Amino acid sequence: xxFKTPLYETHVAAGARMVDFGGWDMPVHxxxxxxxHHAVRRDAGMFxxxxxxxxxxxGVRARDYLRHLLANDVAKLKDPGKALYSCMLNERGGVVDDxxxxxxxxxxxxxxxxxxxxxxxxxxxxxxxxxxxxxxxxRTDLAMVAVQGPNARAKAAKVIGKSADAVLGMKPFxxxxxxxxxxxxxxxxxxxxxxxxxxxxDIAAFWAALRDAGVSQCGLGARDTLRLEAGMNLYGNxxxxxxxxxxxxxxxxxxxxxxERDFIGRAALEAQRRAGVARKLVGLVLEDRGVLRSHQKVxxxxxxxxxxxxxxxxxxxxxSIGFARVPAATGEQVQVDIRGKLLAARVVKxxxxxxxxxxx
Amino acid sequence: xxxxxxxxxxxxxxxxARVESDGTITVGISDHAQGALGDLVFVEVPEVGRALAxxxxxxxxxxxxxxxxxxxxxxxxxxxxxxxxxxxxPELVNSDPYGQGWLFKVKPSNxxxxxxxxDAKAYEKVIEEAGH
Numbered sequence: 001x002x003f004k005t006p007l008y009e010t011h012v013a014a015g016a017r018m019v020d021f022g023g024w025d026m027p028v029h030x031x032x033x034x035x036x037h038h039a040v041r042r043d044a045g046m047f048x049x050x051x052x053x054x055x056x057x058x059g060v061r062a063r064d065y066l067r068h069l070l071a072n073d074v075a076k077l078k079d080p081g082k083a084l085y086s087c088m089l090n091e092r093g094g095v096v097d098d099x100x101x102x103x104x105x106x107x108x109x110x111x112x113x114x115x116x117x118x119x120x121x122x123x124x125x126x127x128x129x130x131x132x133x134x135x136x137x138x139r140t141d142l143a144m145v146a147v148q149g150p151n152a153r154a155k156a157a158k159v160i161g162k163s164a165d166a167v168l169g170m171k172p173f174x175x176x177x178x179x180x181x182x183x184x185x186x187x188x189x190x191x192x193x194x195x196x197x198x199x200x201x202d203i204a205a206f207w208a209a210l211r212d213a214g215v216s217q218c219g220l221g222a223r224d225t226l227r228l229e230a231g232m233n234l235y236g237n238x239x240x241x242x243x244x245x246x247x248x249x250x251x252x253x254x255x256x257x258x259x260e261r262d263f264i265g266r267a268a269l270e271a272q273r274r275a276g277v278a279r280k281l282v283g284l285v286l287e288d289r290g291v292l293r294s295h296q297k298v299x300x301x302x303x304x305x306x307x308x309x310x311x312x313x314x315x316x317x318x319x320s321i322g323f324a325r326v327p328a329a330t331g332e333q334v335q336v337d338i339r340g341k342l343l344a345a346r347v348v349k350x351x352x353x354x355x356x357x358x359x360x
Numbered sequence: 361x362x363x364x365x366x367x368x369x370x371x372x373x374x375x376x377a378r379v380e381s382d383g384t385i386t387v388g389i390s391d392h393a394q395g396a397l398g399d400l401v402f403v404e405v406p407e408v409g410r411a412l413a414x415x416x417x418x419x420x421x422x423x424x425x426x427x428x429x430x431x432x433x434x435x436x437x438x439x440x441x442x443x444x445x446x447x448x449x450p451e452l453v454n455s456d457p458y459g460q461g462w463l464f465k466v467k468p469s470n471x472x473x474x475x476x477x478x479d480a481k482a483y484e485k486v487i488e489e490a491g492h
Contacts, residue, residue, distance in 0.1 A: 320402075
């Protein structure tokens with residue numbers, strides 16, 4: 001038996017198909033993954049993401065600690081509530097996890113990390129905490145729902161009530177603690193919307209109220225197709241401890257400036273950069289009929305070989321898209337080995353879809 | 361509960377086989393299988409003329425999430441496939457698995473093989489046991 005979020009009974013009662021995800025029993029869909037996907041692109045959908053770990057980082061030197069721990073630089077977080085996406089690296093530059101940091105005040109930051117890595121991450125966060133005398137508090141008393149889609153904010157605001165007026169116009173990648181709800185304009189779908197954290201004991205009633213307000217229940221299946229269309233990496237698929245951000249399409253998340261900031265993995269990344277990064281992560285659109293999947297072999301004629309790291313059928317584009325790690329010299333055309341046949345795929349810039357619109 | 365028509369034969373890998381009046385066999389995947397796979401987005405059926413072996417991989421059905429092989433219930437030659445309908449609307453396999461969502465037809469080379477297939481009752485048991 002896996003771990004269960006406070007919404008487990010709710011999912012089962014709603015007829016969800018439950019699967020194991022990183023040791024957690026989670027809903028993959030409630031009937032049709034494609035309809036759930038479209039609900040988020042066209043209206044509003046919600047995801048139980050309570051399996052992710054929320055941890056509060058507090059202490060006088062909380063900012064210094066995070067500047068050492070993270071490859072992105074939390075010095076960028078100047079306005080209270082501002083959020084930052086970053087990788088957390090090991091000494092070899094490999095990605096321990098990717099996470100979002102929310103800035104509360106000078107002594108209080110909040111991080112949200114992946115479910116499948118929560119034990120490893122907790123140990124890692126604590127391992128580096130001591131010299132900075134910061135306190136790491138896993139908030140297992142909290143639960144989290146992502147409400148996403150063009151109508152997500154309006155529908156969720158109705159449920160939250162009057163206090164939500166203060167966050168209706170909040171800019172992307174910000175957060176604010178309301179009376180009960182911690183509301184953030186972050187997400188994993190490429191749509192407008194909120195991620196909302198609240199006490200675990202209140203989450204089932206909140207979920208039911210959102211459903212009554214016309215927000216569709218969506219499973220992790222739709223979450224995966226939405227994030228892939230939005231061009232967002234999935235930890236464990238597109239990067240892991242043996243790959244650096246530079247070969248995972250995440251160079252933009254590494255703050256090399258200022259040069260004197262000493263973050264974990266910096267020396268390894270600089271060495272890799274000097275030597276030349278041999279591989280890159282690219283977006284692919286399959287031109288032939290079929291479906292791209294992770295681990296399929298990618299053939300780059302005259303250059304070499306690579307591998308699919310994520311792949312799916314895109315419900316919005318009605319064709320197959322994916323990410324592949326390929327030699328740095330790869331141009332615009334590649335072939336993907338699907339069950340022994342070499343099918344044509346085109347290298348494209350991602351995101352593939354943003355705010356309901358096809359970008360390729 | 362998924363539907364399991366009693367006039368069909370089944371494999372424990374969730375294919376169905378229907379013996380037509382002319383002796384040919386129509387093949388598809390069961391209602392249970394389509395439900396487990398979820399929304400189908402791509403179906404690859406065997407070409408007409410291809411020789412299939414009983415239990416051998418004959419077709420591929422892909423849902424949003426994963427690809428699955430479909431095995432042939434009997435040996436024989438493929439005499440028709442449903443690629444015209446399924447290439448445009450693979451979701452027919454979800455909405456009508458025993459009708460418009462059929463995959464291919466075989467002219468069996470060994471009618472004795474039909475006896476080894478499961479009847480509806482036996483197949484229902486396979487699904488029940490897998491669920492526990």
